[in-house]
Amino acid sequence: MRRLTISVDDDLADAFEALVQANGYENRSEAFRDLLREKLGQQQLTEQPHGPCVATLSYVYDHHERQLAMRLADMQHHHHDLTVSTMHAHLDHNQCIETLILRGETGAVRTFAQALMAQPGVTHGQLNVVPLTLHSHH
Template structure:
């Protein structure tokens, strides 16, 4: 087993410590390994080309330099995958966005990761749901 070093803010560390206590883990490392395994399994659940729908929710600091602009540009750059986004102002500095994505699992998961790893995004979660094969409606001419 290899040893690594990570930096966590106090709030996240408190959450991990509470999980250790409430779930009965032997220590932080065991809890973090379990959380990582669950996240990796979830991300690998569908083949890259499998059609899916994803709900991506992320809380971010609105005051982080140009973050709202970067998030918006990322979604626009992937307009073919973006179905809708809900933007909620929580307080003077924090916003919650919930984006609904649809498309092949690989690109949808990659876009989800791009959104959640932006500097200033404090919390993020994605739920990927297998979807029926996509079809386009004919446009009346």
């Protein structure tokens, strides 16, 4: 661990302090580390769009929609190399939520996630991609 001393404008310092408070960080260092990791992760995904990643994909769907549940399961089987796990919860009489952990080449993961989210009856789809090589020192 190294200590960094940085100087920022008053306005920026106030905004940072507000962000720390609003997001419930215990200290500024953890808030700054998260901002930096997010930026580095984005940069890595831009520079190496085909590197390895892990990702979570969540979406809501209506299991009464014709064939949809089966189609989603079929797609996951077809991409079993990318699908690490699937968690399913029944929200009410009609609605289900699924969260998938995906792992693989970033482009392939994105394409697969997009195909799932694009299915008619699938809503609120959201993909969070985490580049893997950031953690190569482990």
